[in-house]
Amino acid sequence: MTGVSGPVTYPRCVRLVLARCKVDYVGRLTAHLPMANRLLLIKADGSVSVHSDDRAYKPLNWMSPPCWLLEDGDVWTVQNKAGERLVITIDALIDELNHDLGAEPGLVKDGVEAHLQELLAEQVNTLGAGYSLVRREYPTAIGPVDLLVKDGDGGTVAVEVKRRGELDGVEQLTRYLELLNRDPLIAPVQGVFAAQQIKPQAKTLAEDRGIRCVTLDYDAMRGIEPDEFRLF
Amino acid sequence: MTGVSGPVTYPRCVRLVLARCKVDYVGRLTAHLPMANRLLLIKADGSVSVHSDDRAYKPLNWMSPPCWLLEDGDVWTVQNKAGERLVITIDALIDELNHDLGAEPGLVKDGVEAHLQELLAEQVNTLGAGYSLVRREYPTAIGPVDLLVKDGDGGTVAVEVKRRGELDGVEQLTRYLELLNRDPLIAPVQGVFAAQQIKPQAKTLAEDRGIRCVTLDYDAMRGIEPDEFRLF
DNA sequence: ACGTCCATGTCGTGT
DNA sequence: ACACGACGTGGACGT
Numbered sequence: 001m002t003g004v005s006g007p008v009t010y011p012r013c014v015r016l017v018l019a020r021c022k023v024d025y026v027g028r029l030t031a032h033l034p035m036a037n038r039l040l041l042i043k044a045d046g047s048v049s050v051h052s053d054d055r056a057y058k059p060l061n062w063m064s065p066p067c068w069l070l071e072d073g074d075v076w077t078v079q080n081k082a083g084e085r086l087v088i089t090i091d092a093l094i095d096e097l098n099h100d101l102g103a104e105p106g107l108v109k110d111g112v113e114a115h116l117q118e119l120l121a122e123q124v125n126t127l128g129a130g131y132s133l134v135r136r137e138y139p140t141a142i143g144p145v146d147l148l149v150k151d152g153d154g155g156t157v158a159v160e161v162k163r164r165g166e167l168d169g170v171e172q173l174t175r176y177l178e179l180l181n182r183d184p185l186i187a188p189v190q191g192v193f194a195a196q197q198i199k200p201q202a203k204t205l206a207e208d209r210g211i212r213c214v215t216l217d218y219d220a221m222r223g224i225e226p227d228e229f230r231l232f
Numbered sequence: 233m234t235g236v237s238g239p240v241t242y243p244r245c246v247r248l249v250l251a252r253c254k255v256d257y258v259g260r261l262t263a264h265l266p267m268a269n270r271l272l273l274i275k276a277d278g279s280v281s282v283h284s285d286d287r288a289y290k291p292l293n294w295m296s297p298p299c300w301l302l303e304d305g306d307v308w309t310v311q312n313k314a315g316e317r318l319v320i321t322i323d324a325l326i327d328e329l330n331h332d333l334g335a336e337p338g339l340v341k342d343g344v345e346a347h348l349q350e351l352l353a354e355q356v357n358t359l360g361a362g363y364s365l366v367r368r369e370y371p372t373a374i375g376p377v378d379l380l381v382k383d384g385d386g387g388t389v390a391v392e393v394k395r396r397g398e399l400d401g402v403e404q405l406t407r408y409l410e411l412l413n414r415d416p417l418i419a420p421v422q423g424v425f426a427a428q429q430i431k432p433q434a435k436t437l438a439e440d441r442g443i444r445c446v447t448l449d450y451d452a453m454r455g456i457e458p459d460e461f462r463l464f
Numbered sequence: 465a466c467g468t469c470c471a472t473g474t475c476g477t478g479t
Numbered sequence: 480a481c482a483c484g485a486c487g488t489g490g491a492c493g494t
Contacts, residue, residue: 012285013285014285027472028395029341030342030472031339031340031472032339034337034340036335036336037333038336041289043283043285043287043288044286045287047288049289051246051273051275052333052336053245053246053333053336054275054276054279055275055277056279056297056489056490057279057290057294058289061339062288062472063472064288064472064474084472094331095329097327099250099269101268101269101270101285102268104268104286105266105267107263107265108264110261111262112485113484144478144483144484168403199467201467257487260486260487261486287474289474290474290475293487296489341472344470344471345470345471369493375467375468376493395470399482399483404468404469431482433482
């Protein structure tokens with residue numbers, strides 16, 4: 001009805017609306033939803049998502065924060081700074097539920113790539129006798145190498161760590177190796193592709209390029225003391 | 233042409249539950265959510281997702297269909313065939329809302345990569361005078377090349393079409409070119425990287441590898457008749 | 465079932 | 480702001 005201007009504070013409330021509506025999105029692409037019953041989920045972060053009763057957790061349409069919802073009668077317009085627009089036209093409200101959920105303590109994860117890398121950094125001799133860590137996230141012009149290590153003979157080795165080893169990871173390591181091997185101060189650099197699971201194509205491509213593949217056992221690694229402690 | 237997924241009828245209801253709960257996921261990784269108020273969204277497709285009041289449309293935890301929800305008192309266990317488990321322990325139910333949304337007519341999209349590829353296939357002379365289409369999705373052992381075309385001199389050209397041109401796309405085209413150029417019947421094959429927007433690094437890498445970069449204007453292409461019609 | 469690739473990917477991190 | 484890489488990526492499509 002009336003235009004809203006100035007700073008908008010979101011109610012600390014999740015808002016669930018069941019409504020018969022149609023939706024149009026114009027942004028990175030254009031998309032249209034014909035009139036039908038849907039769930040509109042408006043979160044305290046300002047996000048709006050339009051759900052049907054399928055597609056798992058993915059909405060049919062959505063707008064991510066930061067964005068702004070303007071309710072003008074039965075036309076709800078959600079817009080972001082980039083000019084993307086989500087226009088929801090309400091034909092009929094079916095039901096609505098609001099509630100303040102309070103603070104979210106946060107999700108705790110274990111077993112992501114960072115943990116693998118951390119464990120392998122502590123246990124580089126998993127890769128071979130006499131191996132030692134130079135550093136994690138070794139910086140290069142095209143991004144950091146997961147682990148830079150020395151083998152038993154003092155040769156340099158670049159290690160790419162993945163949970164799941166696929167083609168992309170091999171390409172990534174290949175780019176690093178190309179770059180590192182152009183530097184006469186550090187060349188020659190060998191490559192190691194280390195992952196919990198390595199897809200056959202990735203293994204083939206890697207070995208075709210002279211990259212050694214190592215399969216990691218996260219549970220075993222988690223149970224093993226760091227290299228330093230094992231010296232005693 | 234249009235991304236229409238036909239209407240699907242589900243017999244059940246969307247179920248919205250506000251509850252104080254804790255959640256544990258054990259599967260591809262392990263994750264834990266301490267006790268707090270959350271939105272549980274159970275869809276007719278069987279999916280379960282646990283939302284806080286932020287994170288845009290992404291749930292904190294979820295299980296995708298096909299999966300099965302077992303409610304045993306205040307302990308809800310969702311499980312899939314791979315043995316991944318989501319255990320939701322309910323401390324208190326706050327509110328609940330159920331409704332049969334009925335059939336979803338389906339989302340219609342316009343402007344995805346497939347449309348770009350389709351338009352460029354009709355207008356290959358955008359790439360150069362005398363260019364002609366051999367075929368879309370030209371099959372190779374490592375996947376289909378978006379467009380295979382002939383240039384004005386009868387030389388073969390492999391085209392990779394992207395909405396946004398990034399490094400991955402260049403790597404992808406490079407793999408195709410390597411493979412195609414090993415086949416004496418078709419070699420030499422030139423590469424063209426065509427996208428609505430090409431990132432500077434992708435452009436640099438592509439041109440370093442002798443791949444030509446072409447920026448596409450989707451709106452303009454949509455307004456242009458196919459090559460065949462323009463011959464008259 | 466596996467491989468490949470697109471996605472309004474989203475999200476964090478470092479520059 | 481941009482670039483880069485991880486993600487329980489998810490999902491579609493082809494073999």
